[in-house]
Amino acid sequence: MRYYSIFSGIEAASVAWGPLGWEPLVFSEIDEFPSAVLKARFPSVPNLGDITKINWKGAVRDFGRPDIVVGGSPCQSFSVAGGRTGLEGASGLMWEYVRCVREVKPDWLLWENVPGALSSSHGEDFRCLLEALDAIGY
Numbered sequence: 001m002r003y004y005s006i007f008s009g010i011e012a013a014s015v016a017w018g019p020l021g022w023e024p025l026v027f028s029e030i031d032e033f034p035s036a037v038l039k040a041r042f043p044s045v046p047n048l049g050d051i052t053k054i055n056w057k058g059a060v061r062d063f064g065r066p067d068i069v070v071g072g073s074p075c076q077s078f079s080v081a082g083g084r085t086g087l088e089g090a091s092g093l094m095w096e097y098v099r100c101v102r103e104v105k106p107d108w109l110l111w112e113n114v115p116g117a118l119s120s121s122h123g124e125d126f127r128c129l130l131e132a133l134d135a136i137g138y
Helices: 012-020 032-041 056-063 090-104 120-135
Strands: 002-006 023-028 068-071 108-111
Touching: 002 012, 002 090, 023 056, 056 090, 068 090, 090 108, 090 120
Parallel strands: 002 023, 002 068, 068 108
Antiparallel strands: none
């Protein structure tokens, strides 16, 4: 399985999937420390950086189409431990996850998040995600 990892952090997906022989094609991470970890651990996998600026169709052309897209948009505004501002806060980057999936068209997708993601805005934020994914065929 080949995958795109977005909102990559220090890349938990690759730690889990590496032993299975799964191959990361690209990462998307902007924070300095996680980006340095990715560069050290995965020097041959490009980090495309700021997710809001990525041309996903170009990424598919340049790096191949993945079987799966994995990512967890910023969780602070969904989290029960956070401000609970939902899609109005940093968690609104969830729409970038949807844009990636829409443009890449993987066979599979995995959206991971935190306790509170399902109840944020009384469940409306998660409903928006499910509706958006349904509208593009998932």
